[in-house]
Amino acid sequence: MRKYIRAALSQLAYSPVLAVVLCIEFVVMMTCFSLCYGALELYRIRQQMYEQNGMSDWYYLRSGENEALISRLEADTGRSALSFEYVEGMNSDTQIVIYSEAVFKSLDILVSKGERIDLSRDYGAVPCLITSGLAGDYKVGQIYELKTDFEQRTIGSFYICGVIKDDVLFSPTYGFDYDTRHIIAYDPEARINKRMEQHFDVWNASGLTDFADKYSDYIERNAIQPFDYYYSARNELERERIMPYVLLMIVFTTLSLTGLVAYGISTGVQLRRQNALFRLVGAKRRQLVLITFLRILMIVALPALLSFVGRAYMRTTDIGETTLLSFRGQLTAIGLCFGVMFLSSLISVIGTGRESISERVREM
Amino acid sequence: MKKASLIFSEILRDQRQEIKLTAAIYLTVTVCFLSIFVCFRVAEKDKLILEDTDLAARTYPDVFISSGEFSSCGELYSALTEAEREYGVTFDGLRLRSADMPLYLELEGLGRIDDSVRLSQEGLQPGEMTVNENALYMGKSLTVGDKAELFGKSFSVVSVENESAIAFEELASLSADTGSLDISVGSIVTEKSLSASQKNSLKALLHSDELISQMDTAETENRSVSSDQKLICILIAGLSVLVILTLFKQAMLRAAPRLGMFRLYGAKNSFVEAFFLIYLLGYILLPFAAATGIYALLEGIFVRFYLEHDTAISYKLFALTAVALLSLIFTLPQLVDIVRKQPAELAVRR
Numbered sequence: 039m040r041k042y043i044r045a046a047l048s049q050l051a052y053s054p055v056l057a058v059v060l061c062i063e064f065v066v067m068m069t070c071f072s073l074c075y076g077a078l079e080l081y082r083i084r085q086q087m088y089e090q091n092g093m094s095d096w097y098y099l100r101s102g103e104n105e106a107l108i109s110r111l112e113a114d115t116g117r118s119a120l121s122f123e124y125v126e127g128m129n130s131d132t133q134i135v136i137y138s139e140a141v142f143k144s145l146d147i148l149v150s151k152g153e154r155i156d157l158s159r160d161y162g163a164v165p166c167l168i169t170s171g172l173a174g175d176y177k178v179g180q181i182y183e184l185k186t187d188f189e190q191r192t193i194g195s196f197y198i199c200g201v202i203k204d205d206v207l208f209s210p211t212y213g214f215d216y217d218t219r220h221i222i223a224y225d226p227e228a229r230i231n232k233r234m235e236q237h238f239d240v241w242n243a244s245g246l247t248d249f250a251d252k253y254s255d256y257i258e259r260n261a262i263q264p265f266d267y268y269y270s271a272r273n274e275l276e277r278e279r280i281m282p283y284v285l286l287m288i289v290f291t292t293l294s295l296t297g298l299v300a301y302g303i304s305t306g307v308q309l310r311r312q313n314a315l316f317r318l319v320g321a322k323r324r325q326l327v328l329i330t331f332l333r334i335l336m337i338v339a340l341p342a343l344l345s346f347v348g349r350a351y352m353r354t355t356d357i358g359e360t361t362l363l364s365f366r367g368q369l370t371a372i373g374l375c376f377g378v379m380f381l382s383s384l385i386s387v388i389g390t391g392r393e394s395i396s397e398r399v400r401e402m
Numbered sequence: 403m404k405k406a407s408l409i410f411s412e413i414l415r416d417q418r419q420e421i422k423l424t425a426a427i428y429l430t431v432t433v434c435f436l437s438i439f440v441c442f443r444v445a446e447k448d449k450l451i452l453e454d455t456d457l458a459a460r461t462y463p464d465v466f467i468s469s470g471e472f473s474s475c476g477e478l479y480s481a482l483t484e485a486e487r488e489y490g491v492t493f494d495g496l497r498l499r500s501a502d503m504p505l506y507l508e509l510e511g512l513g514r515i516d517d518s519v520r521l522s523q524e525g526l527q528p529g530e531m532t533v534n535e536n537a538l539y540m541g542k543s544l545t546v547g548d549k550a551e552l553f554g555k556s557f558s559v560v561s562v563e564n565e566s567a568i569a570f571e572e573l574a575s576l577s578a579d580t581g582s583l584d585i586s587v588g589s590i591v592t593e594k595s596l597s598a599s600q601k602n603s604l605k606a607l608l609h610s611d612e613l614i615s616q617m618d619t620a621e622t623e624n625r626s627v628s629s630d631q632k633l634i635c636i637l638i639a640g641l642s643v644l645v646i647l648t649l650f651k652q653a654m655l656r657a658a659p660r661l662g663m664f665r666l667y668g669a670k671n672s673f674v675e676a677f678f679l680i681y682l683l684g685y686i687l688l689p690f691a692a693a694t695g696i697y698a699l700l701e702g703i704f705v706r707f708y709l710e711h712d713t714a715i716s717y718k719l720f721a722l723t724a725v726a727l728l729s730l731i732f733t734l735p736q737l738v739d740i741v742r743k744q745p746a747e748l749a750v751r752r
Contacts, residue, residue, distance in 0.1 A: 053648060055644055055647070055648045056644075056645065056648050058644070059641050059644045059645055059648075062641060063641065277708070278708040281706075281707040281708045281709075282444045282447055282707060282708065282709060284707065285440060285444065285704075285707045285709070286440070286441070286444055289436070289437045289440045289441070290437070292433055292436075292437075293433050293434065293437045293638075293641075296429050296430045296433040296434075297430065297641075297645065299426055299429065299430070300426045300427070300429075300430045300645055300648075300649060303422050303423055303426040303649075304423075304426075304648060304649060304652060
């Protein structure tokens with residue numbers, strides 16, 4: 039193996055400057071892919087949640103007299119309102135939202151780890167789902183007593199059922215939010231020690247065909263506000279935020295590809311000559327492929343490693359708090375870099391036939 | 403002229419012989435320039451673009467007046483009217499709020515919040531007031547014709563609207579504790595641009611912490627966008643310079659025998675220098691022109707990507723200058739080395 043690594047390193051030394059340029063371009067491209075894929079993934083998940091949960095039939099209840107309105111709606115339809123209650127979390131970055139039973143029945147919450155909350159089960163504590171920012175501190179299947187950081191006031195005992203997939207949460211402001219430090223709890227027995235609570239209610243009118251007509255007077259004065267009221271406007275804002283990232287991704291991919299072309303042309307002649315020499319001294323094609331594979335691995339592995347470090351750093355910045363940094367996107371970029379480089383080198387190796395060997399030797 | 407045409411014809415011949423390498427350099431440098439322009443444009447998205455710069459220079463948003471510094475509401479009123487008189491100030495969204503305010507709002511989930519009262523400069527007569535449709539006074543909502551007492555003064559409700567308001571002049575006769583008053587101004591607009599000393603005097607008159615115009619805010623914001631743009635430009639320009647240098651070095655090596663021939667035929671050093679400088683500048687200027695052309699053609703696509711603000715030509719020229727200067731600085735030592743070589747060293751053997 040050592041001789042193959044040495045041969046791969048000698049090939050890299052043909053144009054070290056361009057190899058470094060290529061590495062830098064790959065790092066930027068991989069980071070852009072991670073950012074852009076994440077933003078697009080969030081957009082797709084939001085759309086999927088909207089469609090799967092039939093949210094075109096959802097209404098926010100914005101009236102100052104919600105209780106009377108809810109009583110009327112419940113009496114008319116025999117359903118319950120979806121109640122979302124915000125209570126003080128451990129600190130200003132961490133929010134705790136208590137969902138009512140109706141929410142869990144109406145809203146399809148996807149989990150990436152653990153399981154959804156079983157509404158009929160007694161967990162011995164308040165069952166909850168957490169987002170990825172808290173998953174490092176709290177393990178699934180464990181009970182934790184949560185306290186406020188400032189006063190050490192006990193909020194309650196929580197059983198961690200699972201981790202919410204991609205940190206996408208239903209928002210009180212027309213759509214879905216991305217939040218990495220969020221707890222969704224189910225607390226029918228009011229075991230949570232609440233403070234500074236706020237809440238909003240939503241009505242799921244799916245299947246109620248005459249709902250919009252029957253409550254048109256409420257809808258007209260926004261006491262009952264359709265989920266779609268600002269949803270499309272919010273989507274437009276989201277698109278406006280994402281699209282520049284998409285353009286940057288395209289630009290840096292093009293930049294990397296042209297860097298690759300420049301590198302290929304700069305080192306192509308010497309590589310072909312060296313491959314011809316290797317063939318002349320008895321090397322088989324598969325050995326040349328192995329050397330090529332190692333060379334490309336070296337040139338892609340370092341940027342991949344750096345981009346992982348970059349992604350870990352970005353997760354701690356403002357971008358990381360508002361946008362999903364996709365691991366899948368990063369892997370796609372790494373695969374793309376490796377694939378394109380390997381394919382172009384493979385074509386070069388396959389082209390090292392007997393006739394071309396004599397041609398290269400004559401050149402030298 | 404003869405010399406120039408000879409140089410151009412030699413460069414063209416040389417590039418035709420190394421067509422792949424030449425194409426790779428042109429393509430890569432064009433894409434580098436295009437990437438710089440696109441990054442500029444993306445950064446431009448966060449830039450504050452003011453339609454009326456004169457108005458922005460005279461507009462001071464979110465002004466906070468330390469009402470506690472005034473001994474009475476009468477003194478506060480005098481200061482505000484003096485600001486109007488001396489500096490031609492117009493107050494937009496002048497509001498008064500106090501913990502002692504008998505008007506309040508009940509907001510679900512947030513509880514009781516003191517209602518703010520706008521000090522209206524037109525439409526309302528002394529003794530008249532409008533009330534917020536959601537406001538409560540002594541626990542009851544008010545209707546037209548009702549009376550309400552605010553800070554020792556009685557007002558008659560003339561309409562129910564989306565905000566509570568009293569006439570601006572009424573401020574002088576209110577007997578409120580100025581320490582508990584919260585006076586906020588949406589923005590103040592002066593008649594003319596203020597000098598630094600005038601600004602300080604106005605600040606002292608209003609007992610305001612700071613007066614920052616919209617123009618100053620925009621300039622501060624845009625300065626950080628501009629430094630981001632320069633950083634991106636230097637990063638990508640650095641990459642493109644590295645590509646140019648590496649590929650250009652190869653081009654120089656391949657052109658060396660031809661130079662040796664020139665020298666054999668008696669060409670001077672200045673000819674060789676001119677040959678390489680034109681060669682290098684061609685690799686920078688042509689891709690720059692191509693990138694600028696492609697960038698202009700992509701205008702419609704940029705709009706579809708929500709990037710509506712174009713980049714100033716000065717930034718593009720900055721990118722060109724950066725690439726050209728860096729390329730020249732790093733190529734000159736090699737060029738001098740080649741110029742000093744003898745024809746035999748330049749691989750002319752036959």
